Amino acid sequence: MKAPEFPATEHERQRSLDKLNITDTPPEERFDRLTRIAKNLFEVPISLVSIVDKDRQWFKSRQGLDACETPRDVSFCGHAILGEDVFCVPDALEDPRFYDNPLVTDAPHIRFYAGAPLSVANGQKVGTLCIIDTVPRTLSPKEFQALRDLADCVQQELTQALLIETTAELTARESHLRAVLDTVIDGIFSIDEKGVIKTVNPSTVKLFGYEEDEMVGHNVNMLMPEPYRSKHDAYIHEYLKTGRAKIIGNSRELVGQRKNGSTFPLELSIAEMEQSGQRTFVGVTRDISERKAAERLKVEFVSTVSHELRTPLTSIKGALGLIRSGVIGTLPDKLGAMLDIAYSNSDRLTRLINDILDIEKIAAGRMPFNNTAMRLPPFIHQAIAVNQDYAATLDVQFTFTDELPDISVHADPDRLMQVMSNLMSNAAKFSPKGAAVNIALRMVEGRIRVSVSDQGPGIDKKFQHKIFEKFTQADSSDKRQKGGTGLGLSIAKAIIEQLGGEIGYETEKGVGTTFYFDLPLAPNNISNNRSTALKNNTRHILICEDDPDIAALIQLMLHNDGFVADIARDAKQAKHLLSQTRYSAMTLDLDLPDQNGVSLIRELRDNEKTRELPIIVISATANEGKLELNGDTVGIIDWMQKPIDQTRFFQGLKRAMRDTANHVPQILHIEDDPDVAQVVAALVDDMAEITSVGNLSEARTLLGDKIFDLIILDLMLPDGDGQQLLPFLKKTRNSATPTIIFSVQDTTKETIDAIYASLVKSRTSNETLRAVIRTAIDANARTKANGEGMPNPG
Known part of the structure; x- marks a missing residue:
């Protein structure tokens, strides 16, 4: 016996059979009528409508047979469904496939079989109409055709059943869909290629506010105010022509117009589909008036919180910082310790407020970014300087591995500094005492990678999957030994992604963790404006030192205090730099590899360009050099032995700065909070005279009467927005005076283009504010000397 093979499309055939829902159903007269006709027409004892299932053949209709099913592996019908034509076995005992089949050797003792396959709409054969006899016989061509015709009638009944069931199912689905469309709160409409509304x-x-018949058949632009109405048809035409979509496939916030002419904010999503060869666009829209109102209230609340918390915190933190720096003299140890605690916690509270407000801005998509081309190596040095004091309290130091000395990115320096400070402070916080945190800069797959690596305990596996989520901390124990809000990495991730980059980490338990972010290269190098500005900067220092560690230390000290510094490794390089750049002062090691430092001093004094250059000698042989010059020490500010006395070093630099300029800069500070004004005045006391006013009216009067070297402006003033002053400045003698925004508010891109710098109070340390003020004053002095316009920080 040969069991029937399975068709190559058995899986699809079985799916088609399942869709019929016919197996194991009761007998039906429409099928029984056809098997009776076949039995009588062909004068056979058995006639069946056989359905070939997975492992059986089941009889939907049977005449002359008691069994309702038999196994598929002994079935004749299993063979019949493998072909297109009627399958006929004249004598089963003479056929090698069936002579020993139990259906032949036992009841029902099949000798003759003829079966016409039954197909459904997709061509799959699900069974047969078959006739069976207990004696051998053959069929004439007319009988073959008659059996095929009867089988077609069975097929029609099967297809009709499927059609009836499918129609009922579609009707139910349509009713369900209509109920959904009728009850959903969103407006749903469809339009054709010409923008004509088909359904609503x-x-x-x-x-x-329109009735259905007032919209259907009309252009959808009737639901839009200008300028959307005029542009809509052109947009559809452009999309159909080019395939470039602006709204289709996306969700956007737009403005809708009601029948009564009123407008409202809405959110619109449009999808495209094809019906009968015609394109149809389906729009889903929702009134977002309440959401917009809630967002406005939220913005107003955040603005109030920002002002009412940040402003007093700025005063508190600034005043504490000044006292700790010794501005009122030496403090008792106990008082100093208490001040340290107060300062640390004011700083902690400031960071908490900043983080919470930043998270809110990120969620609302309102975090401002002012991207510009920026060189990364100097930026990394600045980040190290900003975070070094915190690391020092933990007995941790930062190192920098720079594989890209002249690489640039297009980013917001303030936001990127926010990311760096978070990664660096985290690394320092989780590092053991005495360890180093390495910052590295290199190229990875065509992007710039900045990485921060610590030697800490690594990140536990249970925290790794949620490390960038809000309020997540690896140290979440009750003791909260490491402190923090758990918001920093979430904010960092959002910032880096806004800058077009990616952030990630690598960690190994007990070895350490590296956090990194990748940014695209800037399309162009940094503008030459900054290079030119540096060449003429009146606070530009040349370091002539052959020891790379000492040179880096001096450069870091200078960067921390707002100076720009270049390094020369020998006398030849120093003379080359001096020929190219005008420096404010120079530090000099006497033990240079290519020339004695004393002879270099004499050479510089003989050169008219460098004759008056202030020099601070920093050398292990400073005393010997002083004796060798034999009193000829004109322009030598100080002779300092190594190691460097930092206080004495900066005292010398200040003397050099005073020697190069006698003008006392004049600053106008427009600030309504007297505490903040007092702190800023104390910060700049040694570099400028400051005049403070509390409103726009007083500021306008002073600006009309006097020329200032710098204006520091708060935006939230009692008689108006501080930005109102910027157009007024252009009409006064202070049109070229640089302006620094110092406020609790972030500044818009338009305002930034019109000012020198923008600083947020709660994010700006005393040192940063002082450095920016000093740089602005120096830049203004240089601009006046050269007869140029308002300076730009570059």
Whole structure:
């Protein structure tokens, strides 16, 4: 016996059979009528409508047979469904496939079989109409055709059943879909390629105030105010022509117009589909008036919180910082310790407020970014300087591995500094005492990678999957030994992604963790404006030192205090730099590899360009050099032995700065909070005279009467927005005076283009504010000397 093979499309055939829902159903007269006709027409004892299932053949209709099913592996019908034509076995005992088949050797003792396959709409054969006899016989061509015709009638009944069931199912689905469309709160409509409305649901009627028949058949631009109305048809035409989509496939916030002419904010999503060869666009829209109102209230609340918390915190932190720096003299140890605690916690509270407000801005998509081309190596040095004091309290130091000495990115320096400070402070916080945190800069797959690596305990596996989520901390124990809000990495991730980059980490338990971010290269190098500005900067220092560690230390000290510094490794390089750049002062090691430092001093004094250059000698042989010059020490500010006395070093630099300029810069500070004004005045006491006013009216009067070297402006003033002053400045003698925004508010891109710098109070340390003020004053002095316009920080 040969069991029937399975068709190559058995899986699809079985799916088609399942869709019929016919197996194991009761007998039906429409099928029984056809098997009776076949039995009588062909004068056979058995006639069947056989359905070939997975492992059986089941009889939907049977004449002359008691069994309702038999196994598929002994079935004749299993063979019949493998072909297209009627399958006929004249004598089963003479056929090698069937002579020992149990259906032949036992009841029902099949000798003759003829079966016509039954196909459904997709061509799959699900069974047969078959006739069986207990004696051998053959069929004439007319009988073959008659059996095929009867089988076609069975097929029609099967297809009709499927059609009836499918129609019922579609009707039910349509009713369900219509119920959904009629009750959903969103407005749903469809339009054709010309923008003509085809259908609308009740929510669309309610949303726009038109009746259904007032919209259907009309252009959808009737639901839009200008300028959307005029542009809509052109947009559809452009999309159909080019395939470039602006709205289709996306969700956007737009403005809708009701029948009564009123407008409202809405959110619109449009999808495209094809029906009968015609394109149809389906729009889903929702009134977002309440959401917008809530967002406005939220913005107003955040603005109030920002001002009412940040402003007093700025005063508190600034005043504490000044006292700790010794501005009122030496403090008792106990008082100093208490001040340290107060300062640390004011700083902690400031960071908490900043983080919470930043998270809110990120969620609302309102975090401002002012991207510009920026060189990364100097930026990394600045980040190290900003975070070094915190690391020192933990007995941790930063190192920098720079594989890209002249690489640039297009980013917001303030936001990027926020990311760096978070990564660096985290690394320092989780590092053991005496360890080093390495910052590295290199190229990875065509992008710039900045990485921060610590030697800490690594990140536990249970925290790794959620490390960038809000309020997540690896140290979440009750003791909270490491402190922090758990918001920093979430904010860092959002910032880096806004800058077009990616952030990630690598960690190994007990070895350490590296956090990194990748940024795209800037399209162009940094503008030459900054290089030119540096060459003429009146606070530009040349370091002539052959020891790379000492040179880096001096450069870091200078960067921390707002100076720009270049390094020369020998006398030849120093003379080359001096020929190219005008420096404010120079530090000099006497033990240079290519020339004695004393002879270099004499050479510089003989050169008219460098004759008056202030020099601070920093050398292990400073005393010997002083004796060798034999009193000829004109322009030598100080002779310092190594190691460097930092206090004495900066005292010398200040003397050099005073020697190069006698003008006392004049600053106008427009600030309504007297505490903040007092702190800023104390910060700049040694570099400028400051005049403070509390409103715009007083500021306008002073600006009309006097020329200032710098204006420091708060934006939230009692008689108006500080930005109102910027157009007024252009009409006064202070039109070229640089302006620094110092406020609790972030500054818009338009305002930044019109000012020198923008600083947020709660994010700006005393040192940063002082450095920016000093740089602005120096830049203004240089601009006046050269007869140029308002300086730009570059």
